[in-house]
Ligand SMILES: Nc1ncnc2c1ncn2[C@@H]1O[C@H](COP(=O)(O)OP(=O)(O)OP(=O)(O)O)[C@@H](O)[C@H]1O
């Protein structure tokens with residue numbers, strides 16, 4: 303389990319992240335979501351014992367971040383994919399992975415097997431000795447991800463893992479992340495990719511130099527927006543808008559083509575009454591749906607508010 | 611506690627990377643060969659061909675001048691004349707083994723396992739000899755440093771004749787060549803070592819590396835050796851080549867392979883590595899504090915100052931590179947090395963290396 307209590311990091315005059323308090327239970331995929339410069343990478347670096355927190359506390363299992371003796375233990379438990387792959391460009395994929403496997407103390411036989419499996423899966427086994435400098439961005443990213451996992455760490459920190467991958471590759475990575483979760487790994491992901499966060503994260507924290515909101519991506523929208531109902535009507539009379547605005551249950555309404563879009567405070571209770579009223583007006587209703595707020599809407603709204 | 615295995619892994623990785631940089635390897639190998647081999651040969655070959663071969667050059671006698679008492683009184687002249695019983699033709703270029711010699715003049719001979727008593731020896735090589743009341747005049751070879759002389763009586767005297775010009779110049783040149791082989795390993799690391807940390811920082815491979823459970827000491831040690839090994843390798847390569855070629859050039863004049871002598875061997879085994887290590891350490895130290903490769907290289911250049919000072923001392927004649935002097939300087943450099951390592955380790959700060967960009 304990872305816990306942060308009021309974790310803060312200040313660089314000279316810039317506060318990268320302030321008072322971050324989150325708990326990441328074992329076996330879950332946690333997303334750190336936020337705009338550029340929100341402090342996601344900084345947070346991940348603190349949790350990887352690469353930089354010291356300015357204040358606040360964080361623990362990984364029973365080990366404390368910032369404690370020099372614990373750092374060794376923490377580093378062993380973590381696999382980190384940094385923002386930039388940072389491979390040794392003149393060396394081959396095999397050497398790159400082997401170097402890290404050795405540093406993490408993976409036994410020789412296991413090392414050879416797992417590198418071969420990994421590179422075969424990545425379709426790179428035949429090119430294992432080619433300098434990776436010549437590989438595409440996405441291929442490098444995949445090798446870097448493989449590097450983070452080479453010692454089978456319990457905690458996996460991925461800083462924008464799919465940022466340079468094509469949709470197919472991104473999907474493969476996402477599926478792989480979900481598989482890792484099934485195996486019991488705990489995964490922390492930094493991302494801008496909201497649909498990705500929505501699809502794979504059990505929990506997300508919206509950050510913008512401080513925490514904006516934490517929760518399940520599906521629940522984040524709750525209470526944030528008045529809810530919007532779309533009603534598609536075969537033919538909308540021009541007077542309808544005026545009539546419906548006098549309806550006390552509707553806070554706002556407008557017409558778009560043959561869609562009537564209504565903001566309703568409590569649709570579970572109010573919708574039946576509204577529909578009944580519409581039918582009474584002799585209108586032919588084709589479709590009724592609630593407009594879903596994506597994480598993107600939530601994100602944009604919250605981040606905008608946080609900026610103010 | 612340093613886990614040497616981790617340092618070893620880091621070094622092997624660095625060397626693997628290094629192997630791919632053909633141009634860097636080229637310059638690392640070319641520099642010592644040019645300075646330590648080509649340059650000396652260019653100086654020696656004309657000299658060898660121009661100076662007439664009147665007698666063997668007295669190189670070692672002068673090189674070992676520090677071991678000879680300056681007192682060169684002449685009570686021997688009478689003795690020799692009075693007791694000279696060997697015909698010079700017999701004792702010239704003769705090898706004498708397991709013999710006891712009394713009141714002899716021994717000229718240009720090799721004496722092994724021999725007791726020499728009340729005799730005069732000229733231009734000879736002594737092996738495992740016992741010298742009692744002997745005067746040695748310009749004897750050559752490995753004998754005069756005392757290694758092969760089993761016992762020396764208190765009346766032993768060394769006499770040197772007035773050296774010729776070439777005898778004066780040669781030791782200077784030899785010292786210069788030797789200094790090149792000490793300066794070079796102190797210079798080479800500024801090319802490699804400064805790259806080792808700043809380079810990793812700039813190509814962003816430092817972050818995942820620092821996230822591994824390797825300790826500061828292990829990382830530093832690995833980085834130190836990955837600069838030290840190629841620097842010393844190139845130095846030893848050039849040294850071997852230089853010694854062989856110089857011997858080939860000088861054998862016609864001196865009569866035997868004069869290099870490497872004790873001073874040269876000790877210099878290579880003690881002085882060159884400690885000087886090289888000092889430079890490596892200083893470069894690693896600088897490059898963990900600076901974020902630009904060029905700045906690191908320039909700052910790293912300062913660290914060879916103690917080595918340059920030694921060279922100036924040698925060339926100006928203040929310091930004579932005798933074995934004792936080599937031990938003293940190697941000890942000094944070694945102590946500096948230990949201090950520098952501890953200092954580098956103390957100020958090695960993962961966070962600063964990773965996050966400071968100015
Ligand atoms: N080494 C540093 N020195 C000074 N300021 C820094 C440093 N690293 C980060 N910062 C500052 O801290 C803030 C957060 O940076 P961070 O890299 O953590 O953001 P991020 O959320 O990862 O952004 P992105 O999505 O662009 O990767 C930024 O304002 C940045 O300028």
Ligand SMILES: [Mg+2]
Nearest residue numbers: 342343344385
């Ligand atoms: Mg980032």
